[in-house]
Amino acid sequence: AFERDMYHNGKFPNDFLWGVSTSAYQIEGGWNADGKGPSVWDNFTHVPGNIANSDTGDVACDSYNQLDADLYMLRALGVTSYRFSLSWSRIFPYGTGTPNQKGVDYYNRLIDGLVASNIFPMVTLYHFDLPQALQDLGGWENDVVLDAFHTYAEYCFSTFGDRVKFWMTFNQPHTTVAYGYGLGVIPPGVKNDPGYAPYRVAHKILLVHARVYHTYDQNYRARQGGLISLSLNTEWVEPKDPKDPRDIAAADRYLQFTLGWFAHPIFKTGDYPDVMKWQVANKSDLQNLKSSRLPSFTEEEKAYIQGTADVFCINIYTSKIVRHKTPMLNPPTFVNDRDTGEEDNPSWPSTAVSAHKAVAWGLRRLLNWIKEEYGDVSIYITENGVATNSEPDFEDHSRYFYYKTYIDEALKAVRMDGVNLQGYTAWSLMDTFEWTSGYSVRFGLHHVDFKNPGRPRTPKRSAIYYAEVIRDGGFPLGPEDEFLYGEFQ
Numbered sequence: 275a276f277e278r279d280m281y282h283n284g285k286f287p288n289d290f291l292w293g294v295s296t297s298a299y300q301i302e303g304g305w306n307a308d309g310k311g312p313s314v315w316d317n318f319t320h321v322p323g324n325i326a327n328s329d330t331g332d333v334a335c336d337s338y339n340q341l342d343a344d345l346y347m348l349r350a351l352g353v354t355s356y357r358f359s360l361s362w363s364r365i366f367p368y369g370t371g372t373p374n375q376k377g378v379d380y381y382n383r384l385i386d387g388l389v390a391s392n393i394f395p396m397v398t399l400y401h402f403d404l405p406q407a408l409q410d411l412g413g414w415e416n417d418v419v420l421d422a423f424h425t426y427a428e429y430c431f432s433t434f435g436d437r438v439k440f441w442m443t444f445n446q447p448h449t450t451v452a453y454g455y456g457l458g459v460i461p462p463g464v465k466n467d468p469g470y471a472p473y474r475v476a477h478k479i480l481l482v483h484a485r486v487y488h489t490y491d492q493n494y495r496a497r498q499g500g501l502i503s504l505s506l507n508t509e510w511v512e513p514k515d516p517k518d519p520r521d522i523a524a525a526d527r528y529l530q531f532t533l534g535w536f537a538h539p540i541f542k543t544g545d546y547p548d549v550m551k552w553q554v555a556n557k558s559d560l561q562n563l564k565s566s567r568l569p570s571f572t573e574e575e576k577a578y579i580q581g582t583a584d585v586f587c588i589n590i591y592t593s594k595i596v597r598h599k600t601p602m603l604n605p606p607t608f609v610n611d612r613d614t615g616e617e618d619n620p621s622w623p624s625t626a627v628s629a630h631k632a633v634a635w636g637l638r639r640l641l642n643w644i645k646e647e648y649g650d651v652s653i654y655i656t657e658n659g660v661a662t663n664s665e666p667d668f669e670d671h672s673r674y675f676y677y678k679t680y681i682d683e684a685l686k687a688v689r690m691d692g693v694n695l696q697g698y699t700a701w702s703l704m705d706t707f708e709w710t711s712g713y714s715v716r717f718g719l720h721h722v723d724f725k726n727p728g729r730p731r732t733p734k735r736s737a738i739y740y741a742e743v744i745r746d747g748g749f750p751l752g753p754e755d756e757f758l759y760g761e762f763q
């Protein structure tokens with residue numbers, strides 16, 4: 275049993291992984307270099323008006339040509355891990371077929387550079403950038419595409435798995451299904467089927483994730499000795515009126531409909547959360563439909579999905595207020611199924627992204643919720659960070675404050691609550707192409723000058739601060755803390 279550790283001296287455990295994160299489309303550029311095929315994001319950004327200021331990721335941080343600059347920043351920070359994603363269409367230009375050797379070489383150079391620097395590679399196979407050729411076949415809804423993902427994953431295990439020991443199949447499947455197939459604001463932009471499409475696609479993603487997990491487990495793990503999981507995301511939510519049982523239940527439903535949608539099948543029963551099954555079935559019934567819009571798994575599929583992640587990877591940025599709300603019954607949408615209303619608490623510190631309030635204690639609560647809900651699983655924070663606007667700001671006060679307070683809450687979760695947190699990964703190493711916001715918001719520890727063809731990188735104050743936290747392994751007490759704790763040497 276966990277005992278509250280009074281002697282940690284402000285530090286995380288010695289083997290704690292400290293990292294930063296990026297994703298392929300957001301940093302690499304080289305969108306058609308050396309035989310790379312187009313992804314859905316290449317095509318989406320090439321339609322003027324889809325992205326703020328009509329920005330694209332054609333060049334982004336130019337990481338495809340600036341590997342050494344990226345490795346330099348990583349070593350300067352002193353990180354012990356680097357989470358990045360592979361561009362599927364750089365490796366298989368049309369999603370399947372013959373690999374593109376020059377694209378493979380790029381990732382070999384990156385991985386070798388990390389290993390030579392004692393930095394542990396954490397690799398995401400899919401961070402939103404489906405090869406366009408596979409979208410043309412119907413994307414995640416076509417079994418041919420699911421087969422292609424499995425083949426691509428196996429190729430990555432056999433090519434990079436001698437050096438990569440930490441795999442994530444998907445980044446934030448909730449974002450893909452909610453924003454790609456529900457709200458339709460990111461590729462593939464499906465807007466007309468919000469009551470069905472997100473559930474249908476999530477179902478397929480869960481099954482193919484499980485298939486890739488089993489392949490790794492059976493054919494690669496013994497030889498390569500790595501871990502495999504996926505990164506899930508949610509906001510932390512607080513009930514609007516903490517004394518109103520309906521708001522408390524609504525907050526729990528929100529978590530079950532975002533995180534639980536994927537985590538409950540994988541980490542608990544092989545099936546969706548009960549409250550989600552009940553809500554969607556009940557709404558479907560009231561809508562005079564013959565069956566629930568939420569698809570169901572066979573007993574065999576449940577057994578196949580259950581337990582298909584070795585560790586829990588969570589991305590979290592902010593917190594929200596949630597209350598009970600009964601929306602209109604029709605037309606059916608996945609958002610209305612959960613009977614919640616979300617709002618921001620205006621008294622929480624705001625940031626450049628209006629919906630992202632900096633609420634550090636929300637991280638501690640979410641980590642505790644995961645521990646309660648899914649058992650004493652090993653947890654990695656695979657993304658956490660804050661936006662500032664496009665003006666260069668090397669003083670970087672808000673980001674410094676954000677990391678200091680969030681990492682401190684993570685420390686409390688480890689040392690006071692006994693959460694089995696094994697690593698913390700900041701989003702992001704540097705400013706990147708921020709999806710529909712383009713370059714208008716910045717998440718980086720390093721500033722990137724996107725107007726300069728050389729894309730120079732410059733550390734912000736938060737980079738220097740994060741390097742100190744990593745060097746110290748947390749917030750060790752100094753002599754000035756003696757009045758609080760007495761003599762502790």
Ligand code: GBH
Pocket residue numbers: 297445446449453459460507589591657701708709710711717
């Ligand atoms: C993360 O998602 C992403 O994994 C990462 O790539 C990104 O850079 C980071 O956020 C910072 O934003 O489609 O414009 O309506 C965090 C959760 C869920 C936040 C989807 C943005 C969609 C905004 N995200 N949401 S939009």
